[in-house]
Amino acid sequence: MSVATLGVQGRCAHCQTTLLLKPWQLNAIAINEPFTCAHCQKSLELRCPKQIRRFRSLDSLGWLRFSASLTVCTALLVALVMEWIGLLNVTEQLNASLIVIFVYFALMRLVHHRQHMTLTLDAVRSLDD
Ligand SMILES: [Zn+2]
DSSP states (O other): OOGGGTTOEEEOTTTOOEEEOOHHHHHHHHTTOOEEOTTTOOEEEOOOHHHHHHHHHHHHHHHHHHHHHHHHHHHHHHHHHHHHTTSSOHHHHHHHHHHHHHHHHHHHHHHHHHHOOEEEOEEOOOTTO
């Protein structure tokens, strides 16, 4: 699991406690395995397809974060080089850099916001039902 999954919370169906999910619990969710609630020790699983889809999108958020940093570095470098070779003046270069940095932070805020989610975990259906 990547750092993107940090900050994911889960609400237990048995005791209604909201817990910050640990890496091993996130792994269990990722491979569709039931796991026990840290509070009441009862089995839980993520069954809602909508939430599963949202959980799976976390990995692409991590990738988005990485590629955004890479794009920003490239854009800043390009603006600097363009200033050196005379295609931009200092003010234009500064403006371009500021816009790039602003867009980057706006994107990171969005990513950060989407990462913090609370999953509603379901009780594992027992076989004798
Ligand atoms: Zn519980």
